[in-house]
Amino acid sequence: MNSDPLGPVRHLTTTALDVGYHELGEPGGAPVILLHGFPYDVGSYRDVAPALAARGHRVIVPYLRGHGPTRFLDDAAPRSGQQAALGADVIELLDALDIPRATLAGYDWGGRAACVAAALRPERVSGLVSVNGYLIQDIAASGRPLAPALEAGFWYFFYFLTERGRAGLAAHPREVAEVIWRRNSPEWAFSDDELERVSASFANPDYVDVVIHSYRHRLGAAPGAPGYDALEGLLAASPPIAVPTITLDGMADGNFPATDGTASAAHFTGPRVHRQVPHAGHNLPQEAPDAFAQAVIDVGTLA
Numbered sequence: 001m002n003s004d005p006l007g008p009v010r011h012l013t014t015t016a017l018d019v020g021y022h023e024l025g026e027p028g029g030a031p032v033i034l035l036h037g038f039p040y041d042v043g044s045y046r047d048v049a050p051a052l053a054a055r056g057h058r059v060i061v062p063y064l065r066g067h068g069p070t071r072f073l074d075d076a077a078p079r080s081g082q083q084a085a086l087g088a089d090v091i092e093l094l095d096a097l098d099i100p101r102a103t104l105a106g107y108d109w110g111g112r113a114a115c116v117a118a119a120l121r122p123e124r125v126s127g128l129v130s131v132n133g134y135l136i137q138d139i140a141a142s143g144r145p146l147a148p149a150l151e152a153g154f155w156y157f158f159y160f161l162t163e164r165g166r167a168g169l170a171a172h173p174r175e176v177a178e179v180i181w182r183r184n185s186p187e188w189a190f191s192d193d194e195l196e197r198v199s200a201s202f203a204n205p206d207y208v209d210v211v212i213h214s215y216r217h218r219l220g221a222a223p224g225a226p227g228y229d230a231l232e233g234l235l236a237a238s239p240p241i242a243v244p245t246i247t248l249d250g251m252a253d254g255n256f257p258a259t260d261g262t263a264s265a266a267h268f269t270g271p272r273v274h275r276q277v278p279h280a281g282h283n284l285p286q287e288a289p290d291a292f293a294q295a296v297i298d299v300g301t302l303a
Contacts, residue, residue: 005046006061009069014092016077016085020069021062021093025053030126031099032296033090034061037108038211039177040283041067041201043194044107047289052296060102062093064109066210068201079206081109081214082224083137084231087116094124105296107131107284109214119239120231127299128245129292131284132256133274134267136235142219153183153255160215169211173202185281187252242270244302246295250280250287271302 006022013019022042032052034045042061049059063070066081090113094102103126104114112135118125119136145151156176159165169176178195181188201207216222224232245268249258261274275295280288 005050006042011069012093012096013073014089014096016073016092017065017089018069018071018073019062019089019093019096021060022049023061024049024059025057027058029053029056029058030300031058031060031097031102033093033102033104033114034059034285035090035104035106035110035113036061036064036067037106037110037283038064038214039173039180039198039202040108040286041198043198044283044286046286048285048293048296051289051293055293055297057296060093060097060099063201064113065089066204066206068204070204072206078225078227079209079213080217080225080228081210081212082217082228082232083112083116084228084235085225086113087120088228088231089113090117091121091124100124101126103127103129103296103299105129105285105292108282111135112137115241116231116235118241118243118245120234122241122243125243127296127302128241128243129248129295129299130245131248131250131282132253133247133249133259133261133264134241136238136267137218138236138238139218139220139232140236150255156180157215157219160212161219161221166208166212170208173207174199177202181283183254184256185250185252185283185287186254187279188281188283188287238267240267240269242268244270244299245272246299246302247272247274248284248292248295249274249276250282250284251276251278253281253284255282273298273302
C-alpha cells in the first residue's frame with residue numbers, strides 16, 4: 001500500500017522528456033499544476049495537493065527536469081536548466097495531458113516556469129500563483145550588484161559558476177540543499193528524514209548538469225540551448241503577465257525579504273492580488289500549505 005499522500009508516480013512523454021508526476025483528484029476537475037523549486041521536490045506539495053483535490057481540482061505535481069524520475073529522451077540533448085526550457089516544459093506537460101488551460105502555481109524554479117508559461121502562452125493559463133512575484137529573469141541585468149547582505153544568501157549562484165562548485169554539488173547534493181534550506185527558511189523545523197527523502201530526487205543523472213546550467217545561464221556565463229533561443233528572446237523583453245494572479249511572499253524568507261508587491265506591479269497587467277504569509281520561508285507551499293492552497297482556490301475568483 002502506497003502511504004505517500006501524493007500517490008504513485010506516473011509517467012508521460014513530451015518532446016524532450018519522460019516526465020515523472022503525481023496526479024490527484026477527479027479527472028474532470030479544474031486542473032492545477034503545482035511546480036516545485038530547487039533544491040526541493042514534489043514533497044513541497046504533500047499537504048497542498050490533497051487539499052486541492054478535496055476541493056474538486058484535478059491536481060498534477062510533476063518532477064522538474066533533472067529531478068527525481070524525470071529523464072531526457074535524447075542522451076545527446078543539452079541538459080539545459082534555463083528559464084525558457086522550464087516554461088516550455090509546462091506547456092508540453094499540458095499538451096501531453098490534453099489540458100487546454102490550467103492554473104499554474106509554484107515557487108522558486110517552479111514559480112519561474114509558471115511565470116514564463118503565463119507570460120508567453122496566456123491562452124493556456126487560467127490563473128497563476130507565484131511565490132516572490134514576477135520571476136522572469138532579466139539576464140541582461142544579471143551583472144548589477146545587490147546589497148551585500150542579499151548577495152551573501154546567493155553564495156551558491158557564484159559557487160556554481162566554478163568547476164569547484166560543480167564538483168561540490170556532485171559530491172554533496174544533500175549538504176548543499178541543507179545549507180540553502182536553513183538560510184531560505186530559518187523558521188522551518190524540517191527533519192533529517194525530510195531532507196533525506198528529498199535528497200533522493202537529486203540522484204537523477206541529469207541533476208548536476210541541469211542545476212549548473214540554470215545558474216550559469218541566468219548570470220550570463222553560459223549560452224542557452226539553441227532550441228530555446230526564440231523564447232529567450234521574448235523573455236528578454238520582460239513580457240507582462242495578463243492572467244489573474246496571486247503573488248505570495250513569506251515573511252520569514254531568509255533570502256528573499258517580503259515586500260508589499262508594488263515594485264513588481266507593472267509586470268502584472270491583469271487582476272493581481274499580493275499577500276504576505278507570516279512565519280513562512282522560501283518553501284512556502286510546505287511551510288504554509290493552507291495559505292498556498294487558499295491562494296490557488298482564490299485566484300479562480302479574480303476577475
